[in-house]
Amino acid sequence: MTDPRSDLAARLMALAARNPPADRIEWAAAMRGEFATLDHGRLSWATGCLAASLVWRAPGEASYAALLAGGVYVIGWGMSRLGWALFERGLLSVEAGLVLPLPTLLIGTFVLALLAGLARPGRAAATALVLGLAPSLIGLALGAGPLGTLEAAGAPAAVALALLTGLAAFGAVAGAWLGARPPQHA
Amino acid sequence: MPAAPRKLSPQSLAVLDALHGREWLYGLEVSAATGLKSGSLYPILIRLADRGLLESRWLEPERPGRPARHAYRITGAGRSALAEARRPSASLALGGI
Numbered sequence: 001m002t003d004p005r006s007d008l009a010a011r012l013m014a015l016a017a018r019n020p021p022a023d024r025i026e027w028a029a030a031m032r033g034e035f036a037t038l039d040h041g042r043l044s045w046a047t048g049c050l051a052a053s054l055v056w057r058a059p060g061e062a063s064y065a066a067l068l069a070g071g072v073y074v075i076g077w078g079m080s081r082l083g084w085a086l087f088e089r090g091l092l093s094v095e096a097g098l099v100l101p102l103p104t105l106l107i108g109t110f111v112l113a114l115l116a117g118l119a120r121p122g123r124a125a126a127t128a129l130v131l132g133l134a135p136s137l138i139g140l141a142l143g144a145g146p147l148g149t150l151e152a153a154g155a156p157a158a159v160a161l162a163l164l165t166g167l168a169a170f171g172a173v174a175g176a177w178l179g180a181r182p183p184q185h186a
Numbered sequence: 187m188p189a190a191p192r193k194l195s196p197q198s199l200a201v202l203d204a205l206h207g208r209e210w211l212y213g214l215e216v217s218a219a220t221g222l223k224s225g226s227l228y229p230i231l232i233r234l235a236d237r238g239l240l241e242s243r244w245l246e247p248e249r250p251g252r253p254a255r256h257a258y259r260i261t262g263a264g265r266s267a268l269a270e271a272r273r274p275s276a277s278l279a280l281g282g283i
Contacts, residue, residue, distance in 0.1 A: 024232075026242075026256070027228060027231075027232055027256075029253070029256070030213060030228075030242075030255075030256030031213070031224065031228060032253060033213075033247075033252075033253045033254060033255040033256055034212060034213045034214045034224075034255065034256075036252050036253050037212075037214065037247075037252060037255070038214070044223065044224075045223075045224045046224075047225070048223045048224030048225030048226070048227075048228075049224045049225065049228065050225075051225040052224065052225050052228045052229055055229065
């Protein structure tokens, strides 16, 4: 029977060596090479490697998160401008303007997370966090946004945040799964 | 090109010391010789390699089916840095990388 601690060590080691930056690929392989020879102390070795890899991955994750949050802001701003433009031209009624933001927000969050997960399967966690939280945080900073939309629909702020983050996580994981799936051959 | 000389931490010196006078050592052997855990060892190995104080190469696994192993050896620049740090006047300047 597989020792659960050994299995955990292998999982941590795989996580540590996953998606290293280009200049750390060799070092990630070096860590794995040593890990493969270990009979004892595997968990300790893998945990240390994971800690080291988190440090070298942090700048890349932060850049990705900033880029994604910027994209969310631009899309949100564009959508609100589009809504106003349609309303001013009489193409969008007041009733529709009150009803449409909620499904747009929910579907938009899921679709964006799915696309981001497809494009960056290795960054599903960052995608879920950014797409789940960034729109609300940006909205709060600007005095409006997704939380207001969800709260208007009767959801408390904590529930609204959890719902958006959960939806983003679902989309990101689904996208990552689709992106990582090997191509099917006839 | 190696970076300009900087102060070496005691841990970095311990790594260079472990490699000094020996042929190629694996990461686990360096870890055993210095007492450094993997989370501290690899950032130090990377910085020392970036500074040209050690060199690395891949060695074939001793047992079939295992991945190749990365091994390390001190360079001439590494030996000079170690000698410089061991000088009594340099011991006061130990800082950290």
